Amino acid sequence: MEAVVARLEELNPDGALISLAKYPWAAIYTTNYDQLIERAFLRADKELAVIRSNYDWDAAHAPGVVPLFKIHGCVSQDIALGHRARMILTLEDYDNCADYRQLIYKRLETDFAGATAIVIGHSLQDADVQEILRESIKLQRGQGAPGRANLLMYQIDSERADIWRGRGADNVAQGDVNSFAVELGNSIAAPAAAPAKGATTELPHALAPCTIVVRDLTSVPHPRRLFYGATATYGDIRAGLTFERDEERRLADSHATFVIITGVSGTGKSTLARRVVERIKNEADVELYEHRREFPLQDVEWVNLEKSLKAEGKKAVLLIDNCPQFQRELNRLARKLPDNSSLRVILTAETSTWKIRQKEARLFSDGDSVVLSKLSDPELGRLLDLVRQEPELGDLIEGGFLSQSNADQRRTLKRRCEADMFVCLKALFSADSLDQIVLREYAQLSPGCQDIYRLTCALEAAGALPHRQMVLRLSGIELAQLGGSLDVLEGLIEESEESSKLGIYSWRSRHEVIAELISKYKYSDPDELFALLDSVIETANPTYYEESRTLREMCSASRGIRAIPYADKKLRLYRKISYVMPADRVARHRLVGELLHENLIADAEAELRKAVEDVGLDPPLQRYKIRIELARARSEGLLKEDRKAMLNNALNEAEAGIKNFPDSKYLYFALADAALEWESLTAESGRVIWASQILEEAYDRLLDPDLSDKRKELLAAQ
Secondary structure, eight states: OHHHHHHHTTOOOOHHHHHHTTSOOSOEEEOOOSOHHHHHHHHTTOOEEEEOSTTOGGGGGSTTOEEEEETTOOTTOOGGGTOSOOOOOSHHHHHHTHHHHHHHHHHHHHHHHHSEEEEETTGGGSHHHHHHHHHHHHHHHHHOOOOEEEEEESSOOHHHHHHHHHHTOSEEEEOOHHHHHHHHHHHSOOOOOOOOTTSOOSOOTTTGGGEEEGGGOOOOOOHHHHHTTOOOOHHHHHTTOSOOOTTHHHHHHOOOSEEEEEESTTSSHHHHHHHHHHHHTTSTTEEEEEEOTTSOOOHHHHHHHHHHHHHHTOEEEEEETTGGGGHHHHHHHHHHSOTTOSEEEEEEEEHHHHHHSOOOTHHHHTEEEEEEOSOOHHHHHHHHHHHHHOHHHHTTSOHHHHTSOHHHHHHHHHHHTSSSOOOOHHHHSSSSOHHHHHHHHHHTSOHHHHHHHHHHHHHHHTTOOOBHHHHHHHHOOOHHHHHHHHHHTBTTEEEOSSOOTTOOOBEEESOHHHHHHHHHHHTOSHHHHHHHHHHHHHHOOTTSHHHHHHHHHHTTSTTTGGGOOOHHHHHHHHHHHHHHSTTOSHHHHHHHHHHHHTTOHHHHHHHHHHHHHHHOOOHHHHHHHHHHHHHHHTOTTOOHHHHHHHHHHHHHHHHHHHHHOTTOHHHHHHHHHHHHHHHHHHOOOHHHHHHHHHHHHHHHHHOOHHHHHHHHHHHHTO
């Protein structure tokens, strides 16, 4: 191994590789071990994400960054040198890395089928690459996939070239990297270097694909779609199809850096947030953005943009809808934005999800919050005025409601709005419940469309980011059949008009509440839901961000793995995700937590040790260390002195955890729990008083009201 490293580590790229690094490639694959491509990108001042093993999937997900997939590993990492990854040099290496290679090959096959690909050099001597190329060409021919295959070989005879042309390759030629770089330079100029930071507020390359520029939107209104439960678009708002909420003007005028809108699903959080953005639009020199939720949140890029805005004397507003899924990045953004920031951030979140997330103190100290629930009397009045004055909405209301007097209309509407949800306007103005409306819509579809609709809704409710390719492989339908089904499902399923640079077209139902309804009724059998989630994991390719986030969110969504009532099946799914994405923390946390819930203490401890070894210690894993000691202390047949020793270990772990992770509120909760158990066992209150003081100090610093509430509970339980 040392000989291989010594031979390859001193290699440097030539001008051809550096030139090629300047082009915006969607992805690069190599069977080479060396670091020539990495050094070429460094010399060209271009970002590159290197994927050497299944611990590196997240590196492939950053928008605007070219991923480099090293199929046979990299000289920079090998298990013989103390790393988790390995180079594939022997048959044993080949077998040990089979799952990693298969995921890379699945990604490569999709890229070949959906994009223009160039294969250079000896790559076709790899039997797997040959097979992928053959299958991709079949897909292009048989199902109209848009990809094109081009082969540039160091040595190739005319007979072999004719064979590949006969199989469907667009171009087959002889040449090398240098000749390709020259010809490419003669045909296409390399993109100019990006302007210096601070010279313009134009979105940087990394933010452009994952950000909506609100002022540039020309979306048309869709009153029927809105009436049946979809979130209002900017086009709907501009057309006057929504009504003003009580807190709207105050939030638009707020001087806080963060505006936070919470509430249960269906209370109009997203619509209110977009109305606030539209109201701010009238201000001069304010840029308006909304983060596309199907992409990662680039906190560093937004901090850099804020610096550019400040240098130009401009301001901007960024809307992050359903923000808890980006909580880690959001916390970093809150830490890094300066006081008097030129970037304001509007956040929406479902109440229960927002409450349990660890939040940066700045979100409290420099935040303006509102909780949406049922409509107030003034809001009811504005809603009635809206449907009376807008014929496009009024024409959709049943005659029975319209025939009532004004007073009766208001009483009827108020009664229907008593619940903390009014996701569907039709349900407010109809005698039917939301469930009945949604299920009747479903019943009117053909069986084939029903299958696509229920699958998409179940995926979304399970936390997935459904997209065209995911639905195709899980449903088993052919690509050619899909177009007609989407036409029928218009208004029920939305496909993003823009794909990612890799051709991923995201799908969504018109509202998450409706997706959960369909999932609840159409996947009511837990075994059927388990089979679906199992298939998602089995077929997922975490080299794509959409699929990586799908696996992560499935661990937490209410209709995801948590909805399975059988502990053994939940454990199986968590283990599968941990195997596919060994560097991801969420599935590891859920796995240890589920084992503790089932009182499988030894198994939980073993999984905890493995998780710490693979991903490192973090606040949740530290908290599980405490919970394991508490669970041991509750075991039957122990002497009091042994229970005291275990509780003392728990208290020590809590104290150590707070020193290492002082911003984690749940470690303070664990400390309080351990102190209470100590008092219960020993009748000594000193540890409780000590813990309450630590919680008080934490609240003064973090400003999270949950810490104050926990301290009150702790003192009340004495």
